[in-house]
Amino acid sequence: xxxxxxxxxxxxxxxxxxxxxxxxxxxxxxxxxxxxxxxxxxxxxxxxxxxxxxxxxxxxxxxxxxxxxxxxxxxxxxxxxxxxxxxxxxxxxxxxxxxxxxxxxxxxxxxxxxxxxxxxxxxxxxxxxxxxxxxxxxxxxxxxxxxxxxxxxxxxxxxxxxxxxxxxxxxxxxxxxxxxxxxxxxxxxxxxxxxx
Amino acid sequence: xxxxxxxxxxxxxxxxxxxxxxxxxxxxxxxxxxxxxxxxxxxxxxxxxxxxxxxxxxxxxxxxxxxxxxxxxxxxxxxxxxxxxxxxxxxxxxxxxxxxxxxxxxxxxxxxxxxxxxxxxxxxxxxxxxxxxxxxxxxxxxxxxxxxxxxxxxxxxxxxxxxxxxxxxxxxxxxxxxxxxxxxxxxxxxxxxxxx
Numbered sequence: 001x002x003x004x005x006x007x008x009x010x011x012x013x014x015x016x017x018x019x020x021x022x023x024x025x026x027x028x029x030x031x032x033x034x035x036x037x038x039x040x041x042x043x044x045x046x047x048x049x050x051x052x053x054x055x056x057x058x059x060x061x062x063x064x065x066x067x068x069x070x071x072x073x074x075x076x077x078x079x080x081x082x083x084x085x086x087x088x089x090x091x092x093x094x095x096x097x098x099x100x101x102x103x104x105x106x107x108x109x110x111x112x113x114x115x116x117x118x119x120x121x122x123x124x125x126x127x128x129x130x131x132x133x134x135x136x137x138x139x140x141x142x143x144x145x146x147x148x149x150x151x152x153x154x155x156x157x158x159x160x161x162x163x164x165x166x167x168x169x170x171x172x173x174x175x176x177x178x179x180x181x182x183x184x185x186x187x188x189x190x191x192x193x194x195x196x
Numbered sequence: 197x198x199x200x201x202x203x204x205x206x207x208x209x210x211x212x213x214x215x216x217x218x219x220x221x222x223x224x225x226x227x228x229x230x231x232x233x234x235x236x237x238x239x240x241x242x243x244x245x246x247x248x249x250x251x252x253x254x255x256x257x258x259x260x261x262x263x264x265x266x267x268x269x270x271x272x273x274x275x276x277x278x279x280x281x282x283x284x285x286x287x288x289x290x291x292x293x294x295x296x297x298x299x300x301x302x303x304x305x306x307x308x309x310x311x312x313x314x315x316x317x318x319x320x321x322x323x324x325x326x327x328x329x330x331x332x333x334x335x336x337x338x339x340x341x342x343x344x345x346x347x348x349x350x351x352x353x354x355x356x357x358x359x360x361x362x363x364x365x366x367x368x369x370x371x372x373x374x375x376x377x378x379x380x381x382x383x384x385x386x387x388x389x390x391x392x
Contacts, residue, residue, distance in 0.1 A: 078380060081387060162365045169358045174380045177373055184274060184370045191277060 009051060009099050017058050020136070025054050027134030028127070035126045039153055042123070049109040049127050052099060056091035064090055078174045085176060088114040116161065116182030125157055132160045139163075154186050205247060205295050213254050216332070221250050223330030224323070231322045235349055238319070245305040245323050248295060252287035260286055274370045281372060284310040312357065312378030321353055328356045335359075350382050 014022055032050030036043040056064060061083040068075060068086055071093040079085045092111040095101045109127040112120065116128050133146045133156075141163060148156040161183040168175055210218055228246030232239040252260060257279040264271060264282055267289040275281045288307040291297045305323040308316065312324050329342045329352075337359060344352040357379040364371055 077384060081384060158368070165361065165365065165371075169361065172354070172383065174383055175361075175376050177376055177380075180371050180373055180376050184373075187368065187370055188273060188277060 021054055021058055024136050025051055027136045028130045031130035031134045032126050038150055041126055045106055046126050049106045050130050052095045053110050053113045053127055055094050056087040078176050082174050085114055115176040115178040117178045118181035118185035129156055129160055158186055217250055217254055220332050221247055223332045224326045227326035227330045228322050234346055237322055241302050242322050245302045246326050248291045249306050249309045249323055252283040252290050274372050278370050281310055311372040311374040313374045314377035314381035325352055325356055354382055
């Protein structure tokens with residue numbers, strides 16, 4: 001049933017996403033599946049979450065705002081000023097209502113894939129990172145990040161957060177507090193593990 | 197009376213700070229005074245806040261922790277893991293109890309000089325920035341930042357926050373959420389001003 005469902009979703013996404021985004025979504029699906037096998041998460045869930053993570057991304061921003069309101073999604077000041085941050089929480093609601101996905105773990109991974117959050121689940125970490133390193137991605141340092149992703153998930157995540165924060169600062173954008181909490185949380189946990 | 201008080205405080209700081217930190221404190225005092233004149237803050241308050249901002253900085257960390265506890269300062273997880281963040285709030289209490297400074301505006305500028313915070317007062321902005329650009333400071337980009345500080349206080353502050361965030365990331369340190377809120381707040385206000 002899962003694979004049938006995936007075929008249907010792929011057909012739907014091919015219609016609703018632009019070509020680049022569609023390829024990116026397939027890339028995230030595959031990368032998430034491989035990372036799930038590497039780190040012991042459920043590969044089918046990772047595949048599905050990776051595939052649908054950007055399902056709301058190509059909806060025009062004014063419509064995203066309207067849809068978010070209709071779904072009862074509460075947007076903070078940062079999301080209102082940086083509309084690119086809406087498609088995560090909105091995507092989770094579309095995945096639930098349009099693609100009939102009820103698995104909260106998958107929906108949360110979609111919801112958080114742009115900002116991250118403190119205390120992320122393994123699946124959430126895998127989707128965040130897969131989005132960053134899938135084969136279509138091309139930016140300075142992406143090769144190192146890909147290599148790191150298969151060696152140490154946490155180290156790779158911190159590097160991805162740092163890269164994201166640098167990118168936002170370069171364009172004088174707003175930094176979402178959840179990204180900062182996500183990064184701090186991992187570093188704090190690592191610090192506690194390393195203490196004798 | 198203010199100038200007498202300043203002379204006494206300078207003598208005290210000469211004893212409790214190391215030589216470099218003492219020079220730095222005089223540098224912040226002078227820079228803050230000049231920036232206050234430039235932007236219409238009270239130069240005497242700026243001088244005093246600049247002079248004392250690091251009064252707790254050279255106390256050993258374990259003693260800073262103990263003193264903070266005795267003063268009833270509540271430390272968050274980030275401050276507990278990054279003890280360099282304690283000397284701001286602790287310095288404000290020492291300034292009050294040892295140097296008999298009662299002006300809450302000055303004390304808040306000392307309290308926030310390491311992290312910043314959302315909705316900073318003019319004096320708080322001046323002290324944060326003076327700490328970053330006083331003549332002893334030497335890092336890549338400091339000359340540009342000095343020039344910017346006298347042209348556009350807000351732009352210079354954002355550049356200082358960005359530089360601080362980069363520096364913390366380079367050493368895999370924790371980012372204090374107040375620094376992020378401080379930066380976002382200024383950008384959000386600028387965005388609102390720029391809207392028609």
